[in-house]
Amino acid sequence: MTKVAVIGAGLSGLVVARELESFHSVTVFEKSSGVGGRMATRYADGFEFDHGAQFFTARSPDFRHYLQPMIERGVVAIWRARFAELDRGTIVSQRDWDNDYPHYVGAPRMNEIGKHLAADLDVRRNTTVSMLEREPGGWCLRDSGRKNLGHFDWVVLTMPAAQTAALAPDGSDLHEYCKSVRMRACFALMLGFDAPLPLPWQAALVRGADISWVSVNSSKPGRPEPFSLVVHSTNAFADANISGDLVEIAARLRTETGEVLGESLEAATFYRQQRWRYANADNRDGADFFVDESVQLAACGDWFNRGRVEAAFTSGFGLAQELKGVALR
Numbered sequence: 220m221t222k223v224a225v226i227g228a229g230l231s232g233l234v235v236a237r238e239l240e241s242f243h244s245v246t247v248f249e250k251s252s253g254v255g256g257r258m259a260t261r262y263a264d265g266f267e268f269d270h271g272a273q274f275f276t277a278r279s280p281d282f283r284h285y286l287q288p289m290i291e292r293g294v295v296a297i298w299r300a301r302f303a304e305l306d307r308g309t310i311v312s313q314r315d316w317d318n319d320y321p322h323y324v325g326a327p328r329m330n331e332i333g334k335h336l337a338a339d340l341d342v343r344r345n346t347t348v349s350m351l352e353r354e355p356g357g358w359c360l361r362d363s364g365r366k367n368l369g370h371f372d373w374v375v376l377t378m379p380a381a382q383t384a385a386l387a388p389d390g391s392d393l394h395e396y397c398k399s400v401r402m403r404a405c406f407a408l409m410l411g412f413d414a415p416l417p418l419p420w421q422a423a424l425v426r427g428a429d430i431s432w433v434s435v436n437s438s439k440p441g442r443p444e445p446f447s448l449v450v451h452s453t454n455a456f457a458d459a460n461i462s463g464d465l466v467e468i469a470a471r472l473r474t475e476t477g478e479v480l481g482e483s484l485e486a487a488t489f490y491r492q493q494r495w496r497y498a499n500a501d502n503r504d505g506a507d508f509f510v511d512e513s514v515q516l517a518a519c520g521d522w523f524n525r526g527r528v529e530a531a532f533t534s535g536f537g538l539a540q541e542l543k544g545v546a547l548r
């Protein structure tokens with residue numbers, strides 16, 4: 220059996236691993252304690268926040284087909300929100316999201332999708348792969364202490380472009396390609412309340428401010444009752460302030476959120492922030508994934524296409540079909 224190492228347990232990595240595991244010996248390495256990557260959920264003090272991906276859509280038949288069993292099991296559900304576009308504090312348009320063009324979420328929380336896909340896979344959590352060493356016929360993986368993590372015939376890199384570049388061999392096509400990709404940062408604020416705020420919508424796109432998005436997380440299907448908000452900064456604000464003091468940045472975004480909502484946020488009983496250094500990728504044309512049969516190295520991830528959940532699926536699923544059909548013997 221061909222031994223395959225998949226580095227990263229986000230959606231793209233888990234899709235590759237599941238597609239290949241019936242035919243090959245697949246080991247997934249994930250640096251975090253949880254799986255799902257940016258399809259993430261934070262729990263604290265009785266509150267839950269999907270502080271990464273908010274929702275996703277499924278345009279391609281392949282993705283819709285892949286989601287169907289998860290919809291039937293209740294791992295994926297439709298979020299029927301009232302959606303508003305705000306220009307700072309003014310509502311410029313609003314409408315209901317309905318079944319005609321579903322906005323999907325993990326249920327009862329976003330990271331449930333990763334957990335579901337990872338079940339039955341060999342996932343080594345809390346394991347950061349820091350080095351790939353080429354050896355005859357394959358690769359040796361090492362952690363930051365140079366500990367040997369195993370020998371593999373094929374390695375599949377599924378992390379954001381900058382992290383992929385750090386592992387791709389210097390001067391390789393993959394390394395050069397990663398360096399041409401621009402990923403954008405984002406700050407997330409998580410706010411929990413004892414009583415709901417009187418907002419006329421559950422999801423809002425914000426213009427003319429340093430925040431770009433506000434969602435009532437507790438309005439998504441299956442979430443616990445306490446009222447919770449997730450706020451995202453604009454990518455531009457986060458890129459410009461990525462090395463700034465996180466507490467100060469969060470205080471500024473919180474003040475701005477209060478102004479945009481026209482509500483005092485003093486009543487928040489829970490308050491946390493998160494810095495996403497590689498949140499989204501600019502849209503790009505080109506291949507959906509990378510394969511180099513000569514050195515048995517492959518890569519996938521949302522950034523091959525655009526920084527979206529469906530792009531991560533398309534990249535991982537396409538790569539798996541390619542590896543099944545042609546390259547991986």
Ligand SMILES: Cc1cc2nc3c(=O)[nH]c(=O)nc-3n(C[C@H](O)[C@H](O)[C@H](O)COP(=O)(O)OP(=O)(O)OC[C@H]3O[C@@H](n4cnc5c(N)ncnc54)[C@H](O)[C@@H]3O)c2cc1C
Binds near residue numbers: 226250
């Ligand atoms: C704030 C935010 C909001 C977003 N909103 C939306 C949205 O509303 N809709 C939408 O469609 N998309 C959204 N996205 C984008 C979406 O989350 C991503 O496109 C998708 O989840 C990417 O999946 P992936 O598998 O390509 O990468 P990731 O999910 O990033 O997976 C990569 C994995 O690799 C692991 N890893 C990295 N380096 C190593 C290493 N050296 N060793 C081992 N493991 C490693 C990481 O821990 C991670 O788990 C958002 C993202 C963020 C951050």
